[in-house]
Amino acid sequence: MNEYRDLRVALLGCGSVGAQVARLLLEHGDELTARVGARLTLAGIAVRDVNSKRDVDLPIELFTTDAERLVQGADIVVELMGGIEPAKSLITLALQGGADVVTANKALIAAHGKELSATAEQVGAQLLFEASVAAAIPILRPLSESLVGDHITRVMGIVNGSTNYILDRMDRFGDSAEDAAKVASDLGFLEADPTLDVEGFDAAQKATILARIAFHTEVPEAAVHREGITKITAEQIEAAKHAGLVIKLLAIAERVTGSDDTEGVSVRVYPALLRRDHPLATVYEGKNAVFVEAEAAGELMFYGAGAGGAETASAVLGDLVSAARRHIVGGPGIIGSLHADLPVLPVGEIITSYQIMLEVRDEPGVLAKVATILAEHGVSAASVEQNTSKGAAGHAALIIGTHAAREADLASTVAALANDSAVTEVLSVLRMEGAA
Numbered sequence: 001m002n003e004y005r006d007l008r009v010a011l012l013g014c015g016s017v018g019a020q021v022a023r024l025l026l027e028h029g030d031e032l033t034a035r036v037g038a039r040l041t042l043a044g045i046a047v048r049d050v051n052s053k054r055d056v057d058l059p060i061e062l063f064t065t066d067a068e069r070l071v072q073g074a075d076i077v078v079e080l081m082g083g084i085e086p087a088k089s090l091i092t093l094a095l096q097g098g099a100d101v102v103t104a105n106k107a108l109i110a111a112h113g114k115e116l117s118a119t120a121e122q123v124g125a126q127l128l129f130e131a132s133v134a135a136a137i138p139i140l141r142p143l144s145e146s147l148v149g150d151h152i153t154r155v156m157g158i159v160n161g162s163t164n165y166i167l168d169r170m171d172r173f174g175d176s177a178e179d180a181a182k183v184a185s186d187l188g189f190l191e192a193d194p195t196l197d198v199e200g201f202d203a204a205q206k207a208t209i210l211a212r213i214a215f216h217t218e219v220p221e222a223a224v225h226r227e228g229i230t231k232i233t234a235e236q237i238e239a240a241k242h243a244g245l246v247i248k249l250l251a252i253a254e255r256v257t258g259s260d261d262t263e264g265v266s267v268r269v270y271p272a273l274l275r276r277d278h279p280l281a282t283v284y285e286g287k288n289a290v291f292v293e294a295e296a297a298g299e300l301m302f303y304g305a306g307a308g309g310a311e312t313a314s315a316v317l318g319d320l321v322s323a324a325r326r327h328i329v330g331g332p333g334i335i336g337s338l339h340a341d342l343p344v345l346p347v348g349e350i351i352t353s354y355q356i357m358l359e360v361r362d363e364p365g366v367l368a369k370v371a372t373i374l375a376e377h378g379v380s381a382a383s384v385e386q387n388t389s390k391g392a393a394g395h396a397a398l399i400i401g402t403h404a405a406r407e408a409d410l411a412s413t414v415a416a417l418a419n420d421s422a423v424t425e426v427l428s429v430l431r432m433e434g435a436a
Helices: 016-027 029-036 067-072 087-096 106-123 140-146 161-173 177-186 201-215 234-242 309-329 366-376 407-418
Strands: 007-012 040-046 076-079 100-103 152-158 245-257 263-275 287-294 298-305 351-361 381-387 395-402 423-432
Touching: 007 016, 007 067, 007 087, 007 309, 016 029, 016 040, 016 309, 029 040, 029 309, 040 067, 067 087, 076 087, 076 309, 087 100, 087 106, 100 106, 100 309, 106 201, 140 201, 152 201, 161 177, 161 234, 161 245, 161 287, 201 245, 201 263, 234 245, 234 351, 234 423, 351 366, 351 407, 366 381, 366 395, 366 407, 395 423, 407 423
Parallel strands: 007 040, 007 076, 076 100, 263 423
Antiparallel strands: 152 245, 152 287, 245 263, 287 298, 351 395, 351 423, 381 395
8 A cells, every 4th residue: 555645633622532532642643553554643632721731641732722723724623522512613614624524422413413414425524423322332333334234123222321320329229319329420420410411311312313323314302202310219219120120211212113004213212121131231330232123133232331531532533543544545435324214203102011100099999990991091911019018008009010002002091090089199100121
């Protein structure tokens, strides 16, 4: 291979991830050159304040506050600023100038990925964002390349380490939700605004990206059904353990056939029950994992660190090397196709099952009334457990596991139970996922 010119890399942002990317580029330059076929030269690092303290000791002469000028002279731009602006404008500027772009910005890709991909396609540039979903875990490239000839039916994952850490502490160590969240915060797992994690916003953004790649369909974040973990109680955790289940916050994207036979996709985030022998049930602490179901390949799981400066930097460098190799071999960038453009179906169209916890009157005929309500809505019970000791005086706790049914029917069943005189309170409703 003839010697190729140096490729200029512009780095936007120097937080925990950006600092690690810069360090690895500088420390492993010779090794990366051998892999790429050209030297990756760090042309500069755009930051707001060149004198801020960094996680890594980097040459001061690399820093600049003139991000636009840095971008205009680059072959590849690595955006690690986060947020929508000025990241979107700078990425657009880079792509319009023919530079490839690597980003870990999940919020930006979730909101404007289609637009930015179209800009890249117009000039034959590349927009790569492997690190936007699960840090070090390679998942977008396997979905878009290794499995591109297969028929993917479902992608289900734990893609937010903070909430997984909290739920895991509650499950394995009996922590209260408040205590577990405090430990997660002290360890730096939670975002500065913890609602992004605990209310499922972070996971929803990642779910839209997974759906886009797996099903070649644009899914607006607003179309994602989202529930967080703030209402999960110790009682729910214990009831799940008693039934051989565990509660995890899941991001799910799957092909769904609606009640009118329309084929579409469902994208949702919520706390759900999993059997303890399901591979995702053993994802502990702040780890992430994505479980893929495909027609030919069957079941696959990708597991690893879902956050961290060095871990995310690994995925960024993978994209950077991929983009750099394209410069060597030539040709246009590879853009993820949105050819399917399937409709996004509402959560009411999915097929799932429920675990319903009720407080009921402890009197004859109650179980029969509950069974009648289920039957009237086309829902059948897979299991029923009654515990008089758990209820208030004259009441009993009833835990019902349902067979799979359409979500809309299950939801109307719960509403009917709540309105029946035999039921004093609907204590909990959780979906069950991953059942055989």
